Amino acid sequence: MPSYQNLPLYSVNVKTFVKLGLIESSNPTRRFLLGLILIVTYIGQLTNLFWTWNVDIGETGYNFHVLALMTHCFLRFMVIVRKDKKFERFFEGIEQWYTDIERNGDPQIVSTLQEITDKTQKLTRLSFYASAVAALAVFIYSFSFEGRRLLLTVQYPFFDVLQTPYFEFFFLIQVVWLLPTFLLIYLPFTNIFLTSLMFGELTLKDLCSKIRKIQSENEMTMLNEFKECIAYHNKIIKSENPLQITAGGLYPMTMENFQAILRISYSYFSLLQGVSQQ
Template identity: 45%
Template sequence: MTSYQNMPLYSVNIKIFLKLGLIGSGARTMRVLLGLVLILTYSGQLINFCKTWNEDIGESGMNFHVVALIMHSVVRFFVVLKKAKKFERFFQRTEQWFTDIEQNSDPGVVRMLQDVITHARKVTRIGFYTSIIGALCAYIYPFSFEERKFILDIDYFFFDAKQTPFYEFFFLLQALILVPVFIFVYLPFANFLLMSLKFGEVILMDLCTKLRNISNQDEATQLRELKECISYHEKIITFRNDLEYLVSIDGFFHIALFSLMLCMLLFFLSLVHDIRLILTALAFISFHIYIIGITYYYADNFSNESLKVAYAAYDTPWYEGNSELRKCVQVMIARSHRPLEIKSGGLYPMTLENFQAILRISYSYFSMLQGFNQQ
């Protein structure tokens, strides 16, 4: 049994990855099955979208959003699958770090870590309770129509998916496999990123505490403790680099698709009058704004916390030390002036400022579509 699967920081999310076979050495058959279901559904969605895009522009907007949502889930599935070893090493190092802070750090930092654990469990519960409600609505939604309808609209070239026995097969496939897989891939990945960012805040606070606790008794002790802090800071930078490597591709797709998805949902909302479709669109809009908003909020907090390291380094008794100690302080301050940002695709920093820019871009696209539609 892997030791990191019981780490309270990530709660049940690691266990889900292990059960699905996304990380770890076993469950190869499970990985292949889940991958086939996702690809089969996604290809059916694309075919359906291509066949129906010019029939109803409002419904085409909703179909585009659902296609993009499943595409994002497919991306997350294969990102974890391809980088499974990297994820495992990241979890192992985080677990060791987590244990070290619990046992050796300042009591204030340990209390902060316990608060993060409580927060992690709360976020995980909220996410899964919301997903259960969403799944129930998804199951009920097709039965609110008189004609046959899937949870996710699909079509194929060589047969009619809505004819017996294909309809029953694909409906059960979506209900029993696709919806649970979507929940158990999409949400644990989001929770992993959120909790990693919160843990990043804790280790930055731990570093600031270590810097402020540097003794002013003798130069040798000061220099040794300061060099330990510099090494600790390098470790935090590596943590940030590893985290960005794991989520960078997913973040790029999230940014690239989110503006279009939000735009299409708003456009769809302005065209339809069916209360079922309006509620569905509002639920999707709320879901996406919450997911990307809270992610960028946590990433922004992590980035802002990294800037406080420079102030903590300046507060050390460097003025009483020798030239080597002063150079070490200068190095620490210089490195800390550049914030530790998580970038989508290695290009686009996850900050609240950029989140606001994304919302503005989405509304601009929406206004442009409305203008074209009214002409």
């Protein structure tokens, strides 16, 4: 087992990816099953959205929201699977870096590192607890209707998912497999991203600490220390691409783009509301 799986900075998030078979896996069967269930559910949600487009504006808005969440989950799944080796090398590099700072870093930096570790562990526990409560609420919500209702509403052209035995089959798949998979992909991905941002900020503080310590009277010693700082800086900026979140790898999710999406979504919502009132 790679040592980075026990790195306290990422807590259970990396182990979750390993258990799901997304990284450090030589058996593609689990990945295939996860991807197949996500794809089948996604197709069913798109079909349901198309068939219920003019039924109820509230239901349509809810379906859009659920479809957006599933889209995020599916994209994150694809990113991890396609770049699993990069993820593994990234975790290995962070583990070595974390150990080096812990052993040789400035006492203040080491203290900050421990604070970040404790904070990320609390964040991970809180997110999983909150998601467990939300999953339970979704499960209970599906039983609040008089008729049959799945956790995630899907429809398919050749059969009715609300009829026996299809309903029991899809309900069991969604409860036992789909909902846990959704949470175990969506949450660790977010937690790892946030943790990496905090660790990146710490490395910059560590670099500043090293630069402030260059005060030797020996010019050769100062030069060597300065070269070490340059090498450390190059290590920090080893990726030449700016750190940013992209939507499907197509465009950066900046505040401007987010505002544009909100404006377009509101325009569509107003249009749909106007059509439904007519």
